């Protein structure tokens with residue numbers, strides 16, 4: 001017999017977005033059902049942020065050993081036991097897993113159902129034949145999957161994606177990565193440091209979402225570490241022969257074949273909409289994902305979509321941000337709207353690359369009267385002490401000093417961007433940053449010095465210099 005459930009909210013997908021909605025709804029005492037067909041925690045915990053950052057942490061130790069002699073610390077070349085790197089990655093997942101577990105959510109008062117959810121009609125979701133859910137509101141949080149480009153031969157050629165790469169227990173001899181976005185480059189650097197030869201193939205520009213001048217600093221570092229990045233090429237075909245995977249590429253100089261031991265496809269993401277019955281629910285979608293308005297409502301007023309499946313910036317913190325907006329809209333009827341100018345993102349390579357708000361290119365495109373303030377890491381005492389002098393901050397302000405955006409490339413950029421995210425979200429003026437007392441010696445001073453340059457850069461103008469020279473003559 002079919003069990004019919006009538007909660008206030010039914011959440012589909014227990015990843016970053018779905019778990020946040022379910023936990024918040026339960027905390028407010030709202031009856032909530034959460035349906036998950038795979039692993040609790042979704043991509044972020046199992047195949048994304050967590051394993052990739054754990055692997056990067058292992059790779060960072062290799063980098064630290066390699067640069068130790070400059071500090072007068074001599075060490076032998078690191079010996080990498082890749083099986084233990086694998087175990088470290090999975091121990092980190094296991095340590096975080098309880099936070100996202102069925103048991104924890106059950107304890108919070110969420111009814112967790114195992115299985116694939118599918119809309120039967122505009123107001124009913126079915127899980128298998130046994131359960132029907134008729135909720136007041138539905139939240140689709142089904143995430144995304146690796147997009148496999150239509151490359152001839154790919155289907156028949158063994159390849160890794162983010163869903164399988166963290167299962168490797170031996171380091172690839174030569175890893176070929178298709179895609180030079182954040183995922184491709186983070187993994188490229190990690191595998192290179194852990195002992196693999198790495199070639200990255202990119203049809204367009206590496207880190208295309210980011211400020212090109214700052215992205216170039218990351219690319220240079222990867223290049224100097226031996227990651228071969230081939231941009232502006234087309235992957236024409238792939239095949240496996242007896243002892244190698246061959247990728248045929250077409251570049252400016254014609255055709256060429258790159259041979260490696262393993263192939264990783266990191267060429268974008270595809271929204272998880274298949275099998276959801278969205279047509280039956282009257283929920284519009286396209287190839288980017290489910291179509292939502294600024295309140296994250298779909299074409300069916302009872303249904304919201306959040307996170308990767310909602311087709312915008314695909315990050316865990318965006319899924320969490322979406323979750324907060326849906327709670328405000330659906331539970332409290334507050335008119336909260338999404339604003340992607342307030343969303344930071346970080347590429348966790350070494351050096352890190354962090355962005356909030358407008359880049360210089362965005363400001364130009366929007367035809368804003370703006371200024372660019374800069375400060376380099378090498379002018380910072382802490383960066384000198386740590387020998388982390390590569391990189392800089394770029395701050396974009398409006399004509400009267402309103403902070404519109406910031407890009408940081410360098411050590412701990414992902415931590416430093418937080419201050420600027422606050423500034424952008426609160427519409428602060430650059431003057432506020434100059435009044436902030438920053439502890440010495442910290443990398444945070446880099447941002448303050450950039451802010452001060454808003455007021456002092458006039459001192460370098462010929463007009464001001466002439467006045468200063470004149471005053472000096474007067475004694």
Ligand SMILES: Cc1cc2nc3c(=O)[nH]c(=O)nc-3n(C[C@H](O)[C@H](O)[C@H](O)COP(=O)(O)OP(=O)(O)OC[C@H]3O[C@@H](n4cnc5c(N)ncnc54)[C@H](O)[C@@H]3O)c2cc1C
Nearest residue numbers: 013015016017037038042043048117143307308314315316
């Ligand atoms: C390698 C990699 C590294 C990343 N690193 C970062 C990072 O450092 N920082 C960052 O912010 N983001 C990072 N991301 C992105 C981040 O993982 C995603 O943006 C985030 O997981 C999206 O959350 P979500 O809730 O939308 O989807 P997910 O977390 O993917 O969850 C969706 C869930 O829905 C379930 N589901 C799907 N269909 C159904 C159905 N029909 N019925 C029931 N359940 C269903 C799935 O099984 C899954 O558990 C990374 C991604 C990858 C791949």
